[in-house]
Amino acid sequence: MIPASVFKDRSIALFGLGGSGIATAHALMAGGARVTAFDDNPDSVARAAGEGVPTQNLRKIDWGKLDAFVLSPGVPLTHPRPHWSVDLARAAGVEIIGDVELFARERRSHAPDAPFIAITGTNGKSTTTALIAHVLKSAGRDTQMGGNIGRAVMTLDAPKAGRHFVVECSSYQIDLAPTLDPSIGILLNLSPDHLDRHGSFENYAGIKERLVAKSGLAIVGVDDPDCRHIADRLERAGRRVQRISATSSLSDGFYPEGTNLMRALGGVSERLATLEGIGSLRGAHNAQNALAALAACLDCGLSDREIQAGFNSFPGLAHRMEQVARRGRVLFVNDSKATNADAAERALASFERIYWIAGGLPKEGGIESLKPLFPRISKAYLVGEAAPSFAATIGEATAFEISGTIDKAVEHAARDAESDPAPEAVVLFSPACASFDQFRNFEVRGDAFREAVRSLAGTEMMGSM
Numbered sequence: 001m002i003p004a005s006v007f008k009d010r011s012i013a014l015f016g017l018g019g020s021g022i023a024t025a026h027a028l029m030a031g032g033a034r035v036t037a038f039d040d041n042p043d044s045v046a047r048a049a050g051e052g053v054p055t056q057n058l059r060k061i062d063w064g065k066l067d068a069f070v071l072s073p074g075v076p077l078t079h080p081r082p083h084w085s086v087d088l089a090r091a092a093g094v095e096i097i098g099d100v101e102l103f104a105r106e107r108r109s110h111a112p113d114a115p116f117i118a119i120t121g122t123n124g125k126s127t128t129t130a131l132i133a134h135v136l137k138s139a140g141r142d143t144q145m146g147g148n149i150g151r152a153v154m155t156l157d158a159p160k161a162g163r164h165f166v167v168e169c170s171s172y173q174i175d176l177a178p179t180l181d182p183s184i185g186i187l188l189n190l191s192p193d194h195l196d197r198h199g200s201f202e203n204y205a206g207i208k209e210r211l212v213a214k215s216g217l218a219i220v221g222v223d224d225p226d227c228r229h230i231a232d233r234l235e236r237a238g239r240r241v242q243r244i245s246a247t248s249s250l251s252d253g254f255y256p257e258g259t260n261l262m263r264a265l266g267g268v269s270e271r272l273a274t275l276e277g278i279g280s281l282r283g284a285h286n287a288q289n290a291l292a293a294l295a296a297c298l299d300c301g302l303s304d305r306e307i308q309a310g311f312n313s314f315p316g317l318a319h320r321m322e323q324v325a326r327r328g329r330v331l332f333v334n335d336s337k338a339t340n341a342d343a344a345e346r347a348l349a350s351f352e353r354i355y356w357i358a359g360g361l362p363k364e365g366g367i368e369s370l371k372p373l374f375p376r377i378s379k380a381y382l383v384g385e386a387a388p389s390f391a392a393t394i395g396e397a398t399a400f401e402i403s404g405t406i407d408k409a410v411e412h413a414a415r416d417a418e419s420d421p422a423p424e425a426v427v428l429f430s431p432a433c434a435s436f437d438q439f440r441n442f443e444v445r446g447d448a449f450r451e452a453v454r455s456l457a458g459t460e461m462m463g464s465m
Contacts, residue, residue: 001027002158006105008032011065013058013094015085016072017044020152024070024099025053027154036061038085058085063092073098073172079199098176100169103153105179111159117296118147118180120169120211121188121221123343125149127320128188128289129168131281135297135310136164148173164300171198171207184299185215186292190226191342192364205230216240219295221288223247242295246288254291261287261294272298273308279323280316283350319446321347325459330417332410332453335430336446341369344432348373353422355379355413357406360433360445362386367393367432374398378425379416381409385437405438406445410452427453 004027014025017039025048028035038058039045049055069089076083077096089096107116119129126149133145144156147167156165167182171194174180190205198204209230212218220231222243235241243253251267259276262269273294275281281290290311297307316322319336326332333351338344340363348354348370358367359382366389380400382390387402394400403409410427417425429449431442439445453459 001030002103002106002154002156004028004031004033004102004106004154006031006102006109007068010034010067011036012068012070013037013061013063013066013085013089014070014072015039015058015083016075017041017048017053017055018072018074020099020154021072022048022051022053023152023155024072024102026051027099027102028070029053058088063088063094066092066094068095068097070102071096071098071176073170073176076197077172077175078203079197096176097178098173099152099154100147100167100173100180101177103156103165103167104177104181107159107165108179108181111161111163113161114159115164115184115300116182117164117166117184117186117300118169118182118211118215119167119186119188119292120171120174120208121186122191122208123346124188124285124289125168125186126337127286127317128186128292129166130317131289131293131311131314132296133166134314135293135302135307136166136300138310138313139297139302139306141300141302169211171204174211175207177210179214180211181214181216182211183216184219184296185212185217186219186296187212187227187230188221188288188292189224191224191340195364209233213239217242217296217299219244219292221245221292222250222253223288242299244288244291244295246284246291254295256284256287256291261291263294272304273311275311278311278314280314280321281311283321283346285346285350286321319442321350322446323462324450325453325456325461327414327456327459328418329420329423330414330425330427332414332427332459333429334446334449334453335428336435336442336449338430338432339363339434339442341365341367341432344430345370345373347428347430348376351426351428352376353378353417353420353425355381355417355420355425355427357381357383357403357409357413357427357429357449358431358433359383359386359390360431360435360439361437362389362433366390370432371397378420379413381413383409383438384431384433386433390432406448407452407455410449410456414453414456 014037374397
């Protein structure tokens with residue numbers, strides 16, 4: 001745990017008592033703050049009280065006596081309308097922050113030289129975060145990973161010289177971190193997402209930009225125009241910027257040449273690493289993730305050889321292009337994390353002969369943007385609420401069936417893929433949808449896919465996930 005000593009002897013209100021909220025409350029208390037916490041869920045309040053967190057209805061406290069208000073990132077700050085606690089804080093002129101802001105302040109106060117790598121983007125941030133942490137650890141560096149992935153940031157070990165922090169940041173967390181200043185900030189990409197919480201794409205992009213605006217080094221993926229404009233703005237402001245591109249060569253920056261990862265300086269390029277034969281980093285989207293990791297780890301002082309060794313041993317993440325099994329020539333891939341079409345596009349672009357399982361709770365735009373990739377799909381197996389609309393979009397472009405459930409889709413896709421004459425056929429579960437029609441979250445949904453694959457006769461499961 002990181003004691004939040006920057007608020008020692010100060011009065012703090014906290015709203016949101018999920019796992020990260022309770023962890024933040026304990027961190028504040030350990031640092032000597034006077035905490036009053038609450039949640040709209042009575043069970044969450046009771047659980048927090050049982051763990052020793054002081055609780056009280058925040059509608060009944062004197063907001064004029066507070067020094068700060070800590071809001072959990074899952075609670076609306078602005079859209080579709082501010083939560084009632086936000087209204088009370090703003091009316092009293094109380095600063096509203098989140099756990100990532102607490103971490104940033106603690107690091108500045110106690111170990112400002114501790115490397116702090118913060119990662120965001122619409123897609124790829126979890127894989128990039130895990131990859132950077134893995135490379136650093138495999139090279140023997142003292143490394144802590146958390147934030148929007150794995151452990152809540154305030155549960156990590158305390159900042160100290162030489163300890164590297166690799167922190168994934170969602171747009172919600174960045175919105176609550178006004179002084180966020182990582183030593184290395186990474187913005188991978190931008191596409192419309194979470195607009196219900198940010199009101200517009202312009203607001204969403206502006207929030208994402210904040211992560212790199214004050215970073216010592218800004219690593220920016222420039223394959224979409226909004227990120228290119230951000231990189232240009234940062235450079236004009238005097239910030240140190242490193243551009244990466246997964247789709248084209250750069251005269252200055254990092255880019256792929258086949259499976260090789262290149263760095264160009266003043267128009268002169270050199271090969272620094274390769275992704276050849278690394279199944280966990282397959283596809284153009286993973287080239288972008290690896291390029292970001294390469295640039296960050298080089299800036300942390302790692303050698304090319306240390307970085308390559310880390311890439312080679314990277315196991316990948318569950319539910320993100322996770323190779324879960326083989327049955328003869330058929331590869332089964334769990335990409336349950338693909339909760340929108342943009343994420344599914346990255347998976348579809350990574351394979352040639354695809355038996356695609358898709359569907360769930362549809363998002364705005366559906367799968368219209370995926371039409372150019374339909375020729376790669378031998379057949380689609382549609383599940384959940386999105387099945388009828390996805391079927392209408394696919395039309396006569398490729399074969400499809402409405403399977404209804406994941407277990408039926410896996411059974412039918414495996415049967416059809418087994419008869420495919422190609423050297424490798426892929427049963428790809430990349431839903432392009434939210435999970436909430438049939439599952440609590442994408443992890444549970446991905447587990448259901450994995451178990452359906454495991455139940456097939458003759459399946460050889462891969463890895464330990």
